[in-house]
Amino acid sequence: MGAVYSLTLRQLSGKWRLVIMTVLAALPVLIAVLMLHSAHASSVKNFEDVVLSTMLAGSIAPLVVLAIGAAAFANEVEDRTLANLTLAPIPRWKIVLPKLLATITIAGPFVAVSALLTSYVAFLGDARAVLAVTMSALVGVALYASAFVWLGLVSTQAIGLGLLYIVLWEGFFSGFVSGIRLLSIRYYAIGLMHGLDPRRFATGNNVSFGAAIALCAVVFAGFLLLAVRRLRRMDVP
Amino acid sequence: MMAPAAPVIRVDGVSRWFGSVVAVSDVTFDVTPGITGLLGPNGAGKTTLLRMMTGLADVSSGSVKVFGQSVRDNPPLYQRMGVMSEHESVYGFMKGREFVRMMAKLHGMERIDEAVDRAIDLVDLADAQHRPMRTYSRGMRQRMRLAGTLVHDPELLILDEPLNGADPRQRVHFKRLLQKLAAEGRTIVLSSHILEEVEELADTVLLIVNGKLAASGEFHAIRAALNQRAYHVKVVCSDPRGLASAAVGLSSVDAVHVDPDGGVLILSRNVLDVQVELPRLAQAGGISLRRVEPLDDSLESVFGYLVEG
Numbered sequence: 326m327g328a329v330y331s332l333t334l335r336q337l338s339g340k341w342r343l344v345i346m347t348v349l350a351a352l353p354v355l356i357a358v359l360m361l362h363s364a365h366a367s368s369v370k371n372f373e374d375v376v377l378s379t380m381l382a383g384s385i386a387p388l389v390v391l392a393i394g395a396a397a398f399a400n401e402v403e404d405r406t407l408a409n410l411t412l413a414p415i416p417r418w419k420i421v422l423p424k425l426l427a428t429i430t431i432a433g434p435f436v437a438v439s440a441l442l443t444s445y446v447a448f449l450g451d452a453r454a455v456l457a458v459t460m461s462a463l464v465g466v467a468l469y470a471s472a473f474v475w476l477g478l479v480s481t482q483a484i485g486l487g488l489l490y491i492v493l494w495e496g497f498f499s500g501f502v503s504g505i506r507l508l509s510i511r512y513y514a515i516g517l518m519h520g521l522d523p524r525r526f527a528t529g530n531n532v533s534f535g536a537a538i539a540l541c542a543v544v545f546a547g548f549l550l551l552a553v554r555r556l557r558r559m560d561v562p
Numbered sequence: 563m564m565a566p567a568a569p570v571i572r573v574d575g576v577s578r579w580f581g582s583v584v585a586v587s588d589v590t591f592d593v594t595p596g597i598t599g600l601l602g603p604n605g606a607g608k609t610t611l612l613r614m615m616t617g618l619a620d621v622s623s624g625s626v627k628v629f630g631q632s633v634r635d636n637p638p639l640y641q642r643m644g645v646m647s648e649h650e651s652v653y654g655f656m657k658g659r660e661f662v663r664m665m666a667k668l669h670g671m672e673r674i675d676e677a678v679d680r681a682i683d684l685v686d687l688a689d690a691q692h693r694p695m696r697t698y699s700r701g702m703r704q705r706m707r708l709a710g711t712l713v714h715d716p717e718l719l720i721l722d723e724p725l726n727g728a729d730p731r732q733r734v735h736f737k738r739l740l741q742k743l744a745a746e747g748r749t750i751v752l753s754s755h756i757l758e759e760v761e762e763l764a765d766t767v768l769l770i771v772n773g774k775l776a777a778s779g780e781f782h783a784i785r786a787a788l789n790q791r792a793y794h795v796k797v798v799c800s801d802p803r804g805l806a807s808a809a810v811g812l813s814s815v816d817a818v819h820v821d822p823d824g825g826v827l828i829l830s831r832n833v834l835d836v837q838v839e840l841p842r843l844a845q846a847g848g849i850s851l852r853r854v855e856p857l858d859d860s861l862e863s864v865f866g867y868l869v870e871g
Contacts, residue, residue, distance in 0.1 A: 327667070328664050328667040328668050329668075332653070332664060335653075335655060335656075336653070336655075404651045405647070405649040405651045406651050406652070406653060408618055408645070408647050408649075409664075409665065409668075409710070410668065411618065412616065412617075412618070412640050412643075412645045413637070413640055413665075413668035413669055414637050414638050414639070414640040414641040414668075414669060414670065415637055415668060415670075416637060417637070557635050558620075558635075560613070560618065560619040560620060561618045561619070562649075
């Protein structure tokens with residue numbers, strides 16, 4: 326698995342991709358600083374809704390992961406190099422899993438540092454709140470990564486479809502239709518954050534902590550299995 | 563009496579279609595040790611067939627067995643196979659040696675450095691092994707990809723258009739290498755759309771035309787059949803009528819026609835005879851040959867002849 330993992334790390338570490346991710350990751354920190362210094366200081370609930378839920382969990386994290394995860398397989402399919410891997414005597418999960426881990430390795434630090442700095446600024450260094458936000462952001466990265474790595478194998482239009490998913494599903498429908506929150510990675514991450522620091526974050530119409538943990542495991546494993554199945558059945562270009 | 567050895571590859575009634583387009587239609591053959599050439603014009607279905615033989619693509623019907631096992635979704639089989647696809651794409655950021663090393667790791671090799679050195683020496687690219695592959699020429703990329711294909715010392719090699727992009731010196735080296743590998747007992751299947759390329763290398767030929775197996779067998783028998791086909795040659799010379807009257811007397815010539823533009827069109831059923839006799843007739847008649855142009859020597863016409871024949 327090490328060979329596929331290090332190959333994918335090198336493939337996904339392009340200079341421009343890293344620059345775009347840095348800019349995206351810096352945005353929530355910037356907004357948090359501006360909100361803190363605004364004449365009309367935000368409530369925790371307002372900050373959570375605008376910065377943590379809508380911006381970090383619902384936009385920045387999925388966009389950063391989409392830029393990396395969709396390319397993990399899509400680049401190989403487009404460049405017609407995937408056969409180098411699939412013609413090796415290794416089970417398919419040993420190709421998918423290291424690609425997924427490499428995606429998390431690259432995208433994770435950007436989102437985690439963004440979440441950490443944003444929450445540190447907003448909650449004035451409250452360690453538990455910072456930990457809750459950072460941990461849930463990292464779990465969100467893992468879940469989005471599993472979804473977008475699979476998407477990169479399924480479609481040559483993974484970036485476009487991923488953007489539609491982020492805007493329509495995670496951004497629009499899940500904010501208005503509460504039932505959809507059970508099928509939203511953004512709300513799993515928010516549910517985890519509430520569970521990790523219930524003192525700081527108000528409970529509301531969110532996924533419960535227990536349900537969030539279970540759903541995270543199901544989604545991560547589900548997309549991983551779907552990607553392995555796809556790689557076994559597809560015609561490799 | 564000994565039973566014949568089991569084929570290394572058995573393709574049995576294989577078809578593949580994409581929507582309403584039939585790419586490969588009911589193809590059956592066996593491949594045994596030695597070099598087998600898969601020959602056919604561009605778009606004939608060679609690559610689709612090879613992709614099914616390597617498990618990269620699924621069959622629509624029929625079956626492909628390699629070493630007696632189904633090749634599709636059977637990764638352990640790749641320990642015994644080496645496959646080089648027709649695409650020349652490489653990981654441009656990787657040095658040649660890194661690529662071969664990665665392939666060795668993927669195949670679970672133990673003495674990796676030893677295997678990598680051996681494979682790179684085989685393709686004669688030791689001097690370029692520490693350069694990024696994006697700086698390689700087409701031929702060099704192909705050779706380094708071949709090193710990656712050979713690094714685990716496979717018993718079966720399947721190579722799709724391996725000589726693409728190779729210069730004449732590289733071609734000679736490549737041909738010698740394949741002959742050496744075949745002499746060691748390996749089974750090699752290589753595809754090409756160039757008749758002469760396969761002629762020099764392959765003991766057995768599979769001719770694919772329009773997705774069907776048009777002919778198969780020993781190369782020279784097929785070549786002999788080609789030499790008996792109807793063959794048009796257009797000759798531009800200093801004395802068209804003189805050459806036409808001389809050529810009509812040749813037993814191998816079926817018809818001669820003088821074009822209004824002065825060209826002589828000769829129809830023959832013996833290519834070799836025309837090739838030998840035409841210059842002799844011209845010399846005897848004091849005629850200058852300005853241009854001799856085979857009108858239907860393209861591979862497509864050869865295949866057309868075989869299919870219709």
